Amino acid sequence: GNSVTQMEGPVTLSEEAFLTINCTYTATGYPSLFWYVQYPGEGLQLLLKATKADDKGSNKGFEATYRKETTSFHLEKGSVQVSDSAVYFCALLYNQGGKLIFGQGTELSVKP
Amino acid sequence: DTAVSQTPKYLVTQMGNDKSIKCEQNLGHDTMYWYKQDSKKFLKIMFSYNNKELIINETVPNRFSPKSPDKAHLNLHINSLELGDSAVYFCASRGQNTIYFGEGSWLTVV
Numbered sequence: 515g516n517s518v519t520q521m522e523g524p525v526t527l528s529e530e531a532f533l534t535i536n537c538t539y540t541a542t543g544y545p546s547l548f549w550y551v552q553y554p555g556e557g558l559q560l561l562l563k564a565t566k567a568d569d570k571g572s573n574k575g576f577e578a579t580y581r582k583e584t585t586s587f588h589l590e591k592g593s594v595q596v597s598d599s600a601v602y603f604c605a606l607l608y609n610q611g612g613k614l615i616f617g618q619g620t621e622l623s624v625k626p
Numbered sequence: 627d628t629a630v631s632q633t634p635k636y637l638v639t640q641m642g643n644d645k646s647i648k649c650e651q652n653l654g655h656d657t658m659y660w661y662k663q664d665s666k667k668f669l670k671i672m673f674s675y676n677n678k679e680l681i682i683n684e685t686v687p688n689r690f691s692p693k694s695p696d697k698a699h700l701n702l703h704i705n706s707l708e709l710g711d712s713a714v715y716f717c718a719s720r721g722q723n724t725i726y727f728g729e730g731s732w733l734t735v736v
Contacts, residue, residue: 546723546724548724548725550727552667556729556730557716557727557728557729557730558669558716558727558730559727560724560725560726560727563723563724565723601667603669607723607725612657612674612676612681612682612720613659613671613674613682614659614661614671614718614725615671616668616669616670618666618667618668619667619668619669621667
C-alpha cells in the first residue's frame with residue numbers, strides 16, 4: 515500500500531544550523547508530495563509541495579525536491595530559527611482517489 | 627477570510643455525551659475531509675465527502691457520523707463519547723492538487 519516514512523524526532527538544533535528532515539514514500543504511480551507544518555497549539559499549514567518528479571518546492575527558506583529514483587522528498591533549510599520549532603509532516607496525495615497520507619511527523623526544536 | 631473554518635476550537639465534555647463539530651469552507655471545493663490527530667501527533671483520515679456524497683469511510687466506529695448539508699459544509703457528530711475519542715479533529719478541503727486544513731478542534735473527554 516501507499517505509505518510515508520519520516521525520520522524519528524525530536525530533532526534538536528541550535529539557531530542557524532542546517533536542517534534536514536528525511537522523508538521517503540512508497541506508492542504506485544505518481545503522487546504529489548507535500549510538507550505541512552504544525553506550530554505548537556495550532557493547525558496544519560501547507561509549507562511546500564511538488565507535483566512531479568524533479569520539481570522543487572520552496573517556501574520561507576525551506577526546500578524539498580521530488581526524487582522519483584530514490585522515492586524521497588527530504589526537507590531542508592540552510593539556517594533554522596527558534597520560530598521554526600514545530601512538527602513537520604510529509605504527505606502524499608494522488609490526483610485520483612483523494613486522500614492525503616501522512617508520515618508520522620517529526621518534531622523540530624531550535625534552541626537559541 | 628478563513629478558507630476552512632471549524633467550530634468549536636476547544637471542547638471539553640463528559641463521557642457518554644453527544645457532541646458536534648462544524649466545518650465550513652469558502653473555497654468552492656467539491657471534496658472535504660475529516661482527519662483525526664492522536665496524542666502522538668499521528669494524522670489519520672476518517673471520512674471524505676465529494677459534493678455531499680460519502681466517498682471514504684476509514685473503519686471509523688459508527689458513533690461518528692459525518693453530515694454534509696451542502697458541498698461547503700461537513701459536520702462531524704459523535705455519539706456516546708469515550709475517553710479514547712480525545713484528540714484533535716481537523717477538517718480539510720481539496721483544491722487542485724492541494725488539501726487545505728482548518729485550525730483544528732481540540733476535543734477532551736473526561
